[in-house]
Amino acid sequence: MATSLRRRRSTERTHAAAALTTAPAELDRRVRMLTASVVVVVAVGVALRFLTSSHLWLDEAVTVNIARLPLSRIPDALRHDGSPPLYYLLLHGWIGVFGSGDVAVRALSAVFAVATLPLIWIAGLRVGGRRAAVAALLLLAASPFAIRFATEARMYSLLGLLAVAGYLLLERMLDRPSIAAGAGLAIVTGLLALTHYWTLYLLATVAVMLVVRARRR
Secondary structure: OOHHHHHHHHHHHHHHHHHHOOOOOOOOHHHHHHHHHHHHHHHHHHHHHOOOOOOOOOHHHHHHHHHHHHHHHHHHHHHHHHOOOOOHHHHHHHHHHHHOOHHHHHHHHHHHHHHHHOOOOOHHHHHHHHHHHHHHHHHHHHHHHHHHHOOOOOHHHHHHHHHHHHHHHHHHHHHHOOOHHHHHHHHHHHHHHOHHHHHHHHHHHHHHHHHHHHOOO
C-alpha cells in the first residue's frame, strides 16, 4: 500500500512538473504567433491603404510599360533602362494574371514585402532570440522605407526579400554546411544579381567578409 502510494505521488509530481514545463513553452509559442499575426495584419492593412493613394510615378510607369511588352522585346528595352530582367519578367507574368492597373502592379511588391516578414522573424530568432525577433519584425513592419517600397511597382521589395533569404542561407551554410544550403545560397545570389546591379556591392562585401573570416581561422 505504501509503495503504491509513493508511486502515485511520484507520478503526480512528474505530471505537475511536465505541466509547468509545457505551460511556458505553449505560452511562448502563442505569443510568437500572436505577434507575427498582428504584424502581418498591420503590414497588409498599411500596404493596402497606400496602394491606391496616388497614380504611378515616372519610374513605376516606365517599369510597367517595359513589363507589358512581349517577352522577346523586354531584353532590348532593358538595354536602354539599365536594369536586370528578373523583376520585369515577374511583373510581366503578374500583369498577365491580374492586369496592369495601378493597384494590381503595385500589389506584387506588397506580396514580396509580406513574404519578408516571416523571414525577418527567423533571422531575429537566430541572432538574438525571441526579443530580437519581435524587435526586427516590428521595425520592418513599421519602417517608412519598407512601407513605401511595398507600395511601389519597383524591384526594391523583392530585393529585401532576397537579401533576408540570402542571410538565412549564408548563416546556415556557415553553421552547418550542406549541399542544399549551398545550392540555395547560390540561387539567391544569382537572383539578387538579376534584380538590381547595386546588389553586386552587397555580394562583394559578403565575399570580403568570408575571405577575412577564413583567414582568421
